[in-house]
Amino acid sequence: MTKQGATGLSVLVVGSRGYIGPVLCSFLREAGAQVLEVDAGWFSSPESTPTSRLADIRLVALDDLDVVPDAIIFLAAVSNDPMGLLYEAATFSVNVDAAVQLAEQARELGVAKFSYASSCSIYGKTGDRAVRENDPLEPLTAYAKSKVDAENGLRALANESFQVSCLRLATACGSSPNIRLDLVLNDFVASALHENKIELLSDGTPWRPLINVEDISRAFVWAVSADLSHEFLAVNVGSEAFTYRVRDLAESVAQLIPGTEVTVSSSPSTDNRSYTVDFSLFRELAPLAQPQFDLHSTVEQLSAQIASLDVGVDGFRSNPAFIRLLGLAELLQGRQYDNLLMPVNR
Secondary structure (H helix, E strand, O other): OOOOOOOOOEEEEEOOOOOOHHHHHHHHHHOOOEEEEEEOOOOOOOOOEOOEEEOOHHHOOHHHOOOOOOEEEEOOOOOOHHHHHHOHHHHHHHHHHHHHHHHHHHHHHOOOEEEEEEEHHHHOEEEEEEEOOOOOOOOOOHHHHHHHHHHHHHHOOOEOOEEEEEEEEOEEEOOOOOOOOOOHHHHHHHHHHHHOEEEEEEOOOOEEEEEEHHHHHHHHHHHHHOOOOOOEEEEEEOOHHHEEEHHHHHHHHHHHOOOOEEEEEEEEEOOOOEEEEOOHHHHHHOHHHOOOOOHHHHHHHHHHHHOOOOOOOOOHHHOOOOOHHHHHHHHHHOOOEOOOOOEOOO
């Protein structure tokens, strides 16, 4: 697969050991970049090395690192709506405050580029109308609101010597060394393989654009290596072809994994988050970094990984290794973290 060239760049990846990070770091290295990593270790337990630091980014001064990077990719986040609901203060602390504070340090130290993992969820409820980057934002959850606040804070810092890009990502999916099964497509594939059924908790009518984690990684390599000609850029990242109503997505997975039954909950909840997105700006700016995975190839990829997982006797939805909300709850049970998800003995 083609990767944008990044030879000679030093890139700091914040949140490098989550779901996207390990795949992205691999893409960056294959593209020729020197990769530096910082991760809080919420969902993995990496050892610190000369190029990888186990630390909460809120406790790290950029000038304490051995190398001031050419570019920074900020993936660290309290990373979905259920977590944002339960840990709202932490969501804004990590997703907004930590990102903006790091960007302030980066600009002062002469870092050239800062790329932030934003989300298409900031559009909220758009119905069948495909939204573009300059359309009004309607964030419906703490997670989505945090992404809007971060974009606004980062926009204020951008200048001709400090380029900021906010990649408004479609819903992530696909395989990773640190796999998540609490994302819609990953959940459907795990349900089909381990339970032979997919149960929809909503009526299935909301729209969701999706993007494979490898294609996310390809987009970030582009963002830090290309000449963007923008001081600040917010761009939708994904493809119209990989956009489905949730019900249709479930039915398509069931067709690809024979023997899978699709059911709807007897009391389906209302999900107001529904958005279709126009990705034409991304196609214009990044013709060599376009998504290469579709539904069929992503389900095939996921099936190979998920079929080999030991999900435990109670199933994957009860396993904190695969469900981020449970992973955070497990962290807090030990009372080693406060309500901001900061280590108590810091």
